[in-house]
Amino acid sequence: MKNPYEVLGVSQNATKKEIIKGGMTAMKQRIYTLQEIQLAQKQLLNPAKRLVADFMYPSKIKAKRPKLLSIDIKPENISINDINENAFDSLK
Amino acid sequence: MEALIIIVIIGIVLLLVYLNKADTKFKNAIRLIEKKRFDEAQEALFKLISKHPLAVTKYAECFYIKAQELKNKGKISDAIEIYNKVLDSKKLLTSLSDKTSFNSIAETVFYEISKLRFDSIPSSNSEDKIKALKNNLDFIKNSEFNKSSQIPKLIEKHNELISKLYFELGQNKEKNGNLIQARNNYSNALNYCVNKSDLHYFNLVGRIELCKIKLNENIALENIKQIDKADTSIRNDFYFRYSIKLIKEGNLIEAENIIHDKLNFIDPEIEKVIKICWNNRILSTTDEISKINNQINEIYNNTASIDLLVSLYDSVTVKGNELNKVVPGILNDLEKLKPSLLNRILHHYNENNEYGKAINAIIKFPEFYNSPLLMKNLGNASFNFLKNNDITAKNYKTIISLFLTSAYSDKVMLSSLEETIWDDEYTFSLIEAVGSNYELHSEIPENVNYDEITESNISIGEAQKYLISEFENLLNEKVTEYELYNEVFKFYQDEKQSIENIIQIIPNEIVFATPYFAKRFNISNQIIDELENDFSEYKNEESLKAGIQYLNDNRDLWINDYFEAKKTIDALINSINQVDISKFTNSITARREKLIYKFETLVESMESRVIDSLNAIAKKKSSNETVLDLMKKSLEILSNNDRLKYLYSSYAVNLCVTKINSDKMTIYKGLQIMSSAYKISPNDSRVCTNIIALIQMNILDILNDRSTNISSVYSILDDIKANRSITFKNNADELLKTRNEILNKLPSEARISITSGANLNSNWRQLKKCLDYLAQLGALLQ
Numbered sequence: 104m105k106n107p108y109e110v111l112g113v114s115q116n117a118t119k120k121e122i123i124k125g126g127m128t129a130m131k132q133r134i135y136t137l138q139e140i141q142l143a144q145k146q147l148l149n150p151a152k153r154l155v156a157d158f159m160y161p162s163k164i165k166a167k168r169p170k171l172l173s174i175d176i177k178p179e180n181i182s183i184n185d186i187n188e189n190a191f192d193s194l195k
Numbered sequence: 196m197e198a199l200i201i202i203v204i205i206g207i208v209l210l211l212v213y214l215n216k217a218d219t220k221f222k223n224a225i226r227l228i229e230k231k232r233f234d235e236a237q238e239a240l241f242k243l244i245s246k247h248p249l250a251v252t253k254y255a256e257c258f259y260i261k262a263q264e265l266k267n268k269g270k271i272s273d274a275i276e277i278y279n280k281v282l283d284s285k286k287l288l289t290s291l292s293d294k295t296s297f298n299s300i301a302e303t304v305f306y307e308i309s310k311l312r313f314d315s316i317p318s319s320n321s322e323d324k325i326k327a328l329k330n331n332l333d334f335i336k337n338s339e340f341n342k343s344s345q346i347p348k349l350i351e352k353h354n355e356l357i358s359k360l361y362f363e364l365g366q367n368k369e370k371n372g373n374l375i376q377a378r379n380n381y382s383n384a385l386n387y388c389v390n391k392s393d394l395h396y397f398n399l400v401g402r403i404e405l406c407k408i409k410l411n412e413n414i415a416l417e418n419i420k421q422i423d424k425a426d427t428s429i430r431n432d433f434y435f436r437y438s439i440k441l442i443k444e445g446n447l448i449e450a451e452n453i454i455h456d457k458l459n460f461i462d463p464e465i466e467k468v469i470k471i472c473w474n475n476r477i478l479s480t481t482d483e484i485s486k487i488n489n490q491i492n493e494i495y496n497n498t499a500s501i502d503l504l505v506s507l508y509d510s511v512t513v514k515g516n517e518l519n520k521v522v523p524g525i526l527n528d529l530e531k532l533k534p535s536l537l538n539r540i541l542h543h544y545n546e547n548n549e550y551g552k553a554i555n556a557i558i559k560f561p562e563f564y565n566s567p568l569l570m571k572n573l574g575n576a577s578f579n580f581l582k583n584n585d586i587t588a589k590n591y592k593t594i595i596s597l598f599l600t601s602a603y604s605d606k607v608m609l610s611s612l613e614e615t616i617w618d619d620e621y622t623f624s625l626i627e628a629v630g631s632n633y634e635l636h637s638e639i640p641e642n643v644n645y646d647e648i649t650e651s652n653i654s655i656g657e658a659q660k661y662l663i664s665e666f667e668n669l670l671n672e673k674v675t676e677y678e679l680y681n682e683v684f685k686f687y688q689d690e691k692q693s694i695e696n697i698i699q700i701i702p703n704e705i706v707f708a709t710p711y712f713a714k715r716f717n718i719s720n721q722i723i724d725e726l727e728n729d730f731s732e733y734k735n736e737e738s739l740k741a742g743i744q745y746l747n748d749n750r751d752l753w754i755n756d757y758f759e760a761k762k763t764i765d766a767l768i769n770s771i772n773q774v775d776i777s778k779f780t781n782s783i784t785a786r787r788e789k790l791i792y793k794f795e796t797l798v799e800s801m802e803s804r805v806i807d808s809l810n811a812i813a814k815k816k817s818s819n820e821t822v823l824d825l826m827k828k829s830l831e832i833l834s835n836n837d838r839l840k841y842l843y844s845s846y847a848v849n850l851c852v853t854k855i856n857s858d859k860m861t862i863y864k865g866l867q868i869m870s871s872a873y874k875i876s877p878n879d880s881r882v883c884t885n886i887i888a889l890i891q892m893n894i895l896d897i898l899n900d901r902s903t904n905i906s907s908v909y910s911i912l913d914d915i916k917a918n919r920s921i922t923f924k925n926n927a928d929e930l931l932k933t934r935n936e937i938l939n940k941l942p943s944e945a946r947i948s949i950t951s952g953a954n955l956n957s958n959w960r961q962l963k964k965c966l967d968y969l970a971q972l973g974a975l976l977q
Contacts, residue, residue, distance in 0.1 A: 118618040154658035158611045162568045166534035171488045180473035190464035193432035
């Protein structure tokens with residue numbers, strides 16, 4: 104099953120007129136066979152089958168433009184030299 | 196010659212006299228020892244050294260007793276001196292001497308000497324003590340008398356003490372900052388350490404690793420488990436220094452883990468370590484956030500590569516969880532990136548016909564199955580994958596289950612509907628839609644209804660069916676291997692049937708999925724719970740049947756019970772088909788039988804399947820006793836089934852007639868089988884006719900002395916006598932006829948005697964008994 108919208112070169116919101124016109128254009132272009140063009144037209148002019156063609160189009164899910172991330176926490180002023188390494192000296 | 200013999204005899208006599216004399220002297224010496232007159236005893240024994248085998252041993256024993264007395268008085272050096280004389284006595288041994296007894300006392304004495312040397316090591320400094328102990332160890336190891344059973348323990352004591360002394364030395368060196376020598380001493384201590392599972396050993400391991408940290412060397416990570424068993428002070432010291440070392444090496448995450456796991460108590464110095472680790476986290480979080488922000492900018496400038504998009508999409512949750520530890524709430528912000536990332540990733544993959552990758556991206560989206568749009572994308576990606584790729588044993592299950600789950604959702608079709616603008620005034624009806632139910636949708640789009648289909652009210656169900664048939668055509672075209680073809684289509688049909696079944700049964704709004712999909716994405720429990728509820732409420736066994744495919748654990752469920760019961764029936768049928776009585780018996784247990792009887796439809800199915808299988812087998816094997824046994828076993832489960840009773844009786848009659856007529860069965864065995872059939876079908880006319888004939892034959896065999904089972908035959912006849920059916924009685928006159936024929940052949944006197952029963956010998960008594968059975972079994976009344 105070829106994507107009928109692609110065969111006819113029309114958008115997903117094409118009207119009946121655009122579908123018929125698309126068929127004529129496709130025939131002139133000779134990329135697809137006459138049978139493929141007729142099948143594509145038939146499919147898009149049949150609402151149930153057009154529903155199937157629409158099913159084949161990937162949909163975008165709802166997505167908001169996310170904000171850039173931010174961080175307000177600042178490091179405390181402490182260094183490794185401030186630590187007493189012998190704090191737990193086991194030889195005391 | 197005679198003179199020579201006489202000389203030899205005289206020689207032997209003289210030798211005996213000589214030895215006898217030495218023995219007497221030896222006994223006298225022993226008495227002297229007993230009287231503690233050791234010097235005199237030793238003098239006497241010395242003279243007997245070459246004359247008596249125990250003389251040297253007893254001579255040495257005198258020294259031993261003297262040394263023991265000195266030792267008891269605390270005169271240790273004197274005692275050692277005398278003990279040594281025992282060992283010196285070895286040089287007195289002659290070829291006549293008993294070396295075993297001497298060695299025994301020498302080994303005891305050697306242990307005493309070694310022990311005294313160990314006990315008397317001076318309490319000087321550790322190094323001297325170690326030297327003395329090592330000397331004594333050498334002394335012990337090099338002696339020929341170190342065989343006493345107590346010696347190993349003594350060596351162990353030496354080693355323990357040396358190890359402890361090295362440990363002390365190591366600690367002193369470590370305190371003075373001489374870490375290399377300290378570590379060497381600890382290593383020496385470890386070499387002498389006897390018990391590798393005591394505190395001393397664990398402390399040693401701890402000290403060695405502490406020295407390594409202080410020397411800025413790498414520690415042996417495999418020793419950490421042992422350090423955990425060391426003294427708390429060593430453990431804390433080690434982990435604290437180790438965490439600082441890790442910080443210095445830049446491994447702050449590990450340092451943080453050590454503090455959290457091993458030093459989880461409040462202390463100002465530990466707080467400092469925690470602060471340094473936290474600072475590090477803040478810095479790395481700041482860094483990571485900055486990187487992510489750059490990536491976000493790239494995404495919105497459309498300069499992000501697909502690799503970047505995928506890598507960010509895949510790592511968002513892991514990164515978010517890590518960053519959330521420093522910036523609470525940031526995980527949520529990061530998760531919000533996912534839809535946008537997925538849209539871009541899918542766009543790229545769809546443009547490039549990379550549908551397999553598109554599928555993988557979708558199924559990584561959290562709870563993607565709850566989103567009709569993502570399920571639609573999954574459906575078209577699966578369809579397009581099939582269109583562009585070969586179906587293989589590895590991918591067919593995924594592709595089929597994803598597509599079917601998508602196509603069998605009317606919500607998916609509704610979401611697709613919303614994407615298109617129609618120039619005609621079409622409306623759409625869900626009336627024929629699969630995966631649809633009036634109760635399922637509280638809200639549906641304005642142009643959707645549940646009305647009858649017309650030219651302008653378009654059937655969504657028709658669209659779904661068209662889509663599914665297109666997929667089936669494609670599948671048919673794409674699977675070319677014969678073996679895979681069968682496998683793929685069986686799977687397809689099972690998945691399709693299963694999802695159709697649950698859609699038909701479950702009235703609530705849940706995710707309807709095929710079994711493979713449900714199990715793979717962990718949503719089968721919801722389906723199973725719905726089916727269980729349906730059964731509990733309506734006793735609809737179809738719910739349980741539908742649930743079998745969705746089972747994924749052994750929970751206490753109706754579906755599990757149903758499944759086990761169904762498997763039991765399958766096993767029974769299998770054993771019947773294979774004519775295997777032991778398989779039949781093993782398949783059914785009391786518990787399993789009870790399980791089957793919980794489900795009405797299963798009982799019905801079992802009845803018809805068992806009878807059909809037995810019928811088929813009975814036709815194939817017309818006279819097989821195992822088939823009869825299988826029927827009898829089946830009757831134990833289906834005791835009230837008249838069809839099965841009839842089948843059993845008919846088969847029993849045919850079997851007996853065929854086998855007895857061809858001399859392949861005894862008439863006794865025939866009676867046994869027929870009586871069993873009679874118990875099951877007492878009014879079956881063929882059974883009654885045949886059992887009466889067999890009774891006659893068995894009685895005639897007894898009278899003609901041909902029966903070897905007389906008492907068993909009588910027992911069977913007693914059973915029949917007590918349970919004569921109407922049909923039996925109606926046919927029983929044959930038995931009376933036989934009785935009369937027998938009686939008529941007897942002389943009249945005998946007949947009178949038999950009738951009266953007086954003065955009968957054993958043969959006549961047997962005859963009377965048989966005639967009585969014939970009379971009782973053949974009586975019209977009773």
